[in-house]
Amino acid sequence: MQKRETYQTGDQALVRQINLSLVMNILRTQAPISRAALAQATGLNKATVSDLVFDLMERGFIREVGMKSSGTGRPATLLNLHPAAGFIVSCEIAVDFIEVLVTDFAPEVVWQVKERISPEQGQQAILERTLALLFQAIERGQAAATSLFGVAIGVPGMVDSESGTLLFAPNLGWNNVELLDFFKKANFGAPVFVDNEANLAALGEHYFGAARGYDNVLYLSGNIGLGGGVVRDGHLCRGVSGVASEFGHMTMNPDGELCKCGNRGCWETQVSQKALYRYIDEFISAGKKSTLEHTSGSYSVETIVDAARMGDEAAILALEKTGRHLGIGIASLLNALNPELVVLGGMLSLAADFLLPVVETEIQNRALRWNRESARVVRAAHGSDACVKGGIAVVYQSVLLQANPLAILGR
Numbered sequence: 001m002q003k004r005e006t007y008q009t010g011d012q013a014l015v016r017q018i019n020l021s022l023v024m025n026i027l028r029t030q031a032p033i034s035r036a037a038l039a040q041a042t043g044l045n046k047a048t049v050s051d052l053v054f055d056l057m058e059r060g061f062i063r064e065v066g067m068k069s070s071g072t073g074r075p076a077t078l079l080n081l082h083p084a085a086g087f088i089v090s091c092e093i094a095v096d097f098i099e100v101l102v103t104d105f106a107p108e109v110v111w112q113v114k115e116r117i118s119p120e121q122g123q124q125a126i127l128e129r130t131l132a133l134l135f136q137a138i139e140r141g142q143a144a145a146t147s148l149f150g151v152a153i154g155v156p157g158m159v160d161s162e163s164g165t166l167l168f169a170p171n172l173g174w175n176n177v178e179l180l181d182f183f184k185k186a187n188f189g190a191p192v193f194v195d196n197e198a199n200l201a202a203l204g205e206h207y208f209g210a211a212r213g214y215d216n217v218l219y220l221s222g223n224i225g226l227g228g229g230v231v232r233d234g235h236l237c238r239g240v241s242g243v244a245s246e247f248g249h250m251t252m253n254p255d256g257e258l259c260k261c262g263n264r265g266c267w268e269t270q271v272s273q274k275a276l277y278r279y280i281d282e283f284i285s286a287g288k289k290s291t292l293e294h295t296s297g298s299y300s301v302e303t304i305v306d307a308a309r310m311g312d313e314a315a316i317l318a319l320e321k322t323g324r325h326l327g328i329g330i331a332s333l334l335n336a337l338n339p340e341l342v343v344l345g346g347m348l349s350l351a352a353d354f355l356l357p358v359v360e361t362e363i364q365n366r367a368l369r370w371n372r373e374s375a376r377v378v379r380a381a382h383g384s385d386a387c388v389k390g391g392i393a394v395v396y397q398s399v400l401l402q403a404n405p406l407a408i409l410g411r
Contacts, residue, residue, distance in 0.1 A: 019048065023042060023052050024062075024081070024399075026038055026041045028396065032065050034076035034077060034078055035049050036076060038053070061081065061085045061105075062085075063079070064079055084145045085105040087102060087104050087141035087142070089141060090395070091130060091133070091152070091388065093127075093156075093197075094156055095156055098129060098130050098133060099112075100134065100136075100388070101389070102138075102140050102141045107396070110140055110144045111137060115133070134186070150398055151183065151190060152195070152390075152391030152394045153192070154391055156172060156196075157172065157174065160242050161238055164180020166179050170261045170262075180192060193398075196227065197227060197387045198345075198387075200386075200387045200390030201229065201345050202231050202236065203231060203390040204389030204392070205217070205382065209382045214340055216340045217343060218333060219342075219345060220330070220342065220343070220345065222345075222346045225272055226248030228246070230339070248266060248272075249267070250332075251263060251264070252270055252325070253265030256270070267325070271325050271348075275325075276301065279317070280292055280314055290314035291310070291312055292312065292315060301350050301351060304351075305351050323357070323362075326358075326362075327363055331362055331363045331367040334372060334375055338371050342375055342376070343379070346386075349383045352379035359377055360377065
């Protein structure tokens with residue numbers, strides 16, 4: 001008899017925890033919202049919703065923000081997530097920069113910084129600088145809220161999602177770096193998450209950007225390398241070893257350029273900053289007119305795009321060549337994955353005006369009709385900030401989508 005009572009109590013507690021998460025997630029996506037609308041959105045009865053709302057308000061997670069009148073009856077009180085409930089810190093260690101973002105629980109930006117780095121600085125120096133910026137971020141976050149909900153860190157390489165170990169980052173030259181252990185030793189007083197930067201960026205666009213409202217998303221980010229992520233039903237597809245979606249290292253030309261991963265002809269040797277700069281040099285050497293001919297070695301994607309907008313022949317041709325290689329790969333991925341949306345991030349987003357028409361042509365020529373008709377290709381809403389936005393999303397998932405948000409936060 002005692003076992004049955006224990007089971008019932010545990011079962012009721014689990015149901016309540018799930019309902020709390022459900023209410024908080026609806027508030028994340030639909031606030032400001034009334035109690036009556038919450039009941040309709042969750043399928044729970046009004047009394048249950050009122051009880052859950054009271055519980056969350058008592059703990060400071062949500063707040064009342066005003067009234068809404070429908071024209072008849074009493075005005076409804078609107079609710080949203082309380083910005084001061086806590087704050088989140090997100091960081092990207094890229095090949096050439098460190099970026100840190102702090103948001104409150106709304107989530108509105110509290111503080112953001114981006115610093116240039118170089119792999120030549122060395123692993124230890126880069127990690128120590130990252131740590132210093134994270135402590136600075138926490139100090140800034142504490143001015144907005146007392147509770148730190150979590151710290152997320154994205155890196156450009158293969159990450160063991162279970163151990164938080166950076167297995168291999170070819171463009172940084174790092175191998176088997178126990179990042180999660182390193183950052184946990186800093187004793188932030190909150191959960192720490194480490195993941196591949198493109199995975200985080202995919203989640204960031206799904207939560208807060210161009211892929212919001214889509215269930216099956218392919219994200220591609222081109223910078224010094226080419227990364228990718230797949231979101232299905234709101235969750236990242238990680239693969240059996242946690243290192244899925246390394247699309248940049250698909251072999252596209254067996255006799256092509258040597259990639260830093262050790263293979264030849266990887267997709268990222270055709271679609272990346274380095275590839276784009278190489279194409280510029282090739283077209284200038286072939287006699288194409290360009291305002292960039294005296295800036296070899298100091299190109300940037302921004303200057304190339306600006307030149308293309310001014311009609312620069314070499315810049316336009318280089319972007320079109322990048323777009324062709326990008327479109328060929330995307331067409332194959334459409335056939336393999338059948339997503340409903342493809343999001344282009346990083347430099348691909350910056351150059352999207354020139355890349356998208358060529359990509360669409362390649363998709364029309366190469367993808368199966370059923371796959372190409374069900375997918376759209378769009379630029380990322382957050383560009384180079386998508387990864388740090390994704391770090392915010394990861395912490396949000398830990399708070400809002402787990403069965404027991406209150407226990408996670410120790411409240």
